[in-house]
Amino acid sequence: MDTFEQLLLRLRSQPLQLLQVSRLEGSGPREVGAWMAVGLDGFSLGSVGGGQLEFEAMAWARARLGGGERDTVSRRFALGPSLGQCCGGAVTLNMRYLPGPADPTMSEAECQVLRQSLTPAEAELMPVALFGNGHVGRALVEQLSRLPCRVHWLDSRSEDFPASLPAMVHAEHSEPVQRAVATLAPGSLVLIMSFSHFEDIELVAACLQRRRARDDLGFIGLIGSKSKWASFRQRLLGRGFSETELAGVCCPIGVPGISGKQPEVIALAVAAQLMQIWGDVSR
Structure with a gap:
């Protein structure tokens, strides 16, 4: 509510x-x-x-x-x-x-x-595209529901979205989930935290392709460890993405200095990071 x-x-x-x-x-x-x-x-x-x-x-x-x-x-x-x-x-x-x-x-x-x-004017709202409806995704939506933003929440599992959503959240089923990247609002701050590494890497690749074509995504963040990103990085290099393009992906996500792996803690760190980024972009 x-x-x-x-x-x-x-x-x-x-x-x-x-x-x-x-x-x-x-x-x-x-x-x-x-x-x-x-x-x-x-x-x-x-x-x-x-x-x-x-x-x-x-x-x-x-x-x-x-x-x-x-x-x-x-x-x-x-x-x-x-x-x-x-x-x-x-x-x-x-x-x-x-x-x-x-x-x-x-x-x-x-x-x-x-x-x-x-309600703040539409131009003042932080546009967030969130891929993933797991524990962290739900905790993050709860955090973002208290902030001046609009959230496009996507998952390949349509049955998993909560029955009731805040007014600022639009939930969408997409299969395959990476197909939705082309329809995201320009300037979106993208967070990738799906239920599988296969979907995650496909989403990262789709976001990088969109940046290559239109350069209109404000942020690409991927949940995971440094070792996960090292693995993804090698595979994405093999797909033809450059080091410069991969440097535009943030993994791990969240402001530094906040420790803890509970979904609520991660969500807090990520929400703070998004607000920092949006503050820089909207100045």
Whole structure:
């Protein structure tokens, strides 16, 4: 369940105030568009920056909920000594009332408009193509579901995908799985972690061929050890790929310094690596 679905679920039991960063002057803790939903019972979802800013914003939201106020308002917070923060800038928050079960419910169209207002623009989302629906793949999707990205999840075993997927994940069965490489979105950060080494090497080869033809994949990462890559490397050289082309494949994957072979640990290290790469690409 993604955060927007969590928001809709909570609205079945209580009204909320929605806080969203509408303007940032100078340095601030969150970007324009960051949001937070606040309930009268202590419930909160999301974040507009933490610290004293968020503490005061939540108190403001709960006071308006308690007073039955439903109009949309804005408030500017200076991030200086008065808030006990030293960012030096200012944040303007918009506050919007979201109806609970006692109010007329939002229509489907209104829900879609709300979702769009709380979702980063498509160009700001990190495009991830994930091949493999094993333990690490599932753990990685869970990590990525909390990040601003869209995931194209592929496997040759169609029956293995979870029944329920986050909104930012599109699952696809492809047999043979490497055929799907040609259809990936340009700029995709590709992760290869299928159930077999045969599929893995075919996927790497397909990605290298696409780079040779179009040079539009942002990253090619292969799960495995240095010895696995040494074996793959020799076989790929035998297929005619150059040392320069093979240098564009990352194996092992994940940021260095995070040890552990549990799927959740690997997923954390890989998600961090993707965010580093995307940060460099999107600057």
